[in-house]
Amino acid sequence: MSNENTPITKGSTIEVTIESLAFGGQGIARHEGMTIFVDRAVPGQVVRCEITKLKKRFAEAKRVEVVTASETEQEPFCEYFGTCGGCVHQDMKYDAQTYWKGRQVSETLTRIGKIADDIEGMGAEALPSPLQKGYRNKMEFSFSGYADDLKVGFKMRGSEYDVLSIASCPLLPETCAGIPALVEEYCQASKIGSHRHGKGGYWRKLVVRVAHATGEIMIHLITAPAKSHHAVKPLEKLLYNNLAQLKTFAHSTRKGRADFATGERLISLGGEPTITETLTRDDGQTVDYMITPNAFFQTNSVGAQVLYNRCVEIARPRKTDVVYDLFCGSGGIGLFMAKDVKEVIGIELSKETVHSATQNARLNGIENTKYFAGNLSSDKDFPADLPKPDMIIVDPPRSGVPAPTLKKMKSLKPEKILYISCNPATLARDVAELGDGYTLERFSAVDMFPHTSHVECIALLTKSR
Structure with a gap:
């Protein structure tokens, strides 16, 4: 083991104190003026770690031994923790998770977005999820292998293809326990x-x-769109x-090697076409959402209530507001806020999703919403006769808002932009891009994904005077 005066090299082992937590889940330590990112480390621990990657100003390392425990660490509750590629923070108490997530997103906004750290909400811990176990309403399982070696589960930590067989995940409600094990047993027989298992590979995602x-x-x-559809009906019967x-x-099929958990062609649909979720507003009113197989919906239902109510609180909508809801999905925040504004106009690329949003509005008897399928960055696709927006809500994918869409948003000159993001880095980038016309006024982080490295962010930007 090296000491404080020994230069580190790849493969060497050093002892360090974990000072903080990086976005993504690695612990941060300092050694001889170099930043060390340590896998599976909790702030406050003193650990021995082995250097796995060495650069000029930083290094990456894997934990070898915990020399001194941290008061914020705890025993993981899942047998797969550390091997499964899902959770990274089960070994940390939950209040510490929300503290570090709030700090991470604030630091990202300050560093990338060049945002002052005295903005309202900056530096505060992330709002906690009401549930820390059983909170997920959606889980995607992968297939790997063939016959007795076929596995249904999650990608292993650090692997792109290797799948760890998962009998049940504690982040799903108990009513779903055992589903992957049941499917695995059937598919082995x-x-x-699986899809990647040579010619004739079939099973892709559950x-x-x-x-x-x-x-x-x-x-x-x-x-896959292979000639094995005869095997699906008996599996469907078994599950029912x-x-x-x-x-x-x-049952859907998907071509190509891209590892997406969405279907391209629906082969069959048994039972009801949708399931229904309900979210409750702070004023006690409820909003129902019909969920279709490919629909986007926040993966933590009780967390979504916290997120959407916080959005309404931060945005301070007015009864006279015309609101554009971009990347609107199946209605999401727009339907949740519709009772507070004059009109909500949702725009989404997918015609299927637009139909779902329209159906959800009808389900709730909400009449002040309109939904369009189109590309906001294209004047050709964008309806020309829409009223000018007072507020734009944008909830983009992890990659953030495309540059042409940002340009279009600025040209519409709304008084407010409410930006919801699952990626603090792209949020910070886009806030910086909007900085020539808009000022970040309020900010909040919400922990929608306990025990993982992910976090949701809300930013309110107002037009500069």
């Missing part, structure tokens, strides 16, 4: 390989969805016989 308000379960099986709350079984 089928003697049909998506389990559950509505927390109703308990309804949806299973979406995604396969074993799951009393299973309401929907969808």
Whole structure:
């Protein structure tokens, strides 16, 4: 083991104190003026670690031994922790997780977005999820292997393809326990390989969805478009016989090697076409959402209530406001806020998703919403006769808002932009890009994903005077 005066090299082992937590989950330590990013480390620990990557100003390392424990560490509650590629923070107490997540996103905004650290909400811990276990309403499982070696589970930590067999995940409600194990046993017996298992590979993704308000379960099986569809109906029957709350079984196919858990072509749809989730506003009113197999919906239902209510609080909508809801999905925050504004106009690329949003508005008797399929960055696709927006809500994918869309947003000159993001880095980048016309006024982080490195952010930008 090296000491403080010994230069480090790749493969060497050093002892360091973990000072903080990087976005992504690695612990941060300092050694001889160099920043060390240590995998599986908790702030406050003193650890021995082995250097795995060495650069000029930083190094990456894997933990070898905990020399001194931290008061914020705890025993993980899942047998797969450390091997599974999902959770990274089960070994840290939950209040410490929300503290560090709040600090991470504030530091990212300050460093990348050049935002002053005295903005309202900056530096505050992330708002906690009401549930820390069983909170997910959607889980995507991968297939790997063939026959007795076929596995249904999650990608292993640090691997792009290797799948760890998962009997049950504690982040899903108990009503979904055992689903992956049941599917795995059936698919092993089928003697049909997974998608990547050479010629004739078939099984691709198993998506389990559950509505927390109703308990309804949806299973979406995604396969290759191969000649093995005869194996699906017996699996569907098996699942219906074993799951009393299973309401929907969808079978879709997908081409290509891209590892997405969405179907391109619907082959069959058994049971009900949707399951229904309900979110409650702070004023006690409820909003229902019909969830289709490919629909986007926040993966933490009780966390979504915290997120959306916080959005309304931060945005301070007015009864006279015309609101554009971009990347609107199946209605999401726009439907949640519709009662507070004059009109909500949702725009989304997918025609299927626009139809779903329209159906959700009808389900709730909300009449002040309109939804369009189109590309905001294209004047050709964008309706020309829409009223000018007072507020734009944008909830983009992790890659952030495309540059042409940002340009279009600025040209519309709304008084407010409410930006919801699952990626603090792209949020910071886009806030900086909007900085020539808009000022970040309020900010909040919400922990929608306990025990993982992910966090949701809300930023309110107002037009500069």
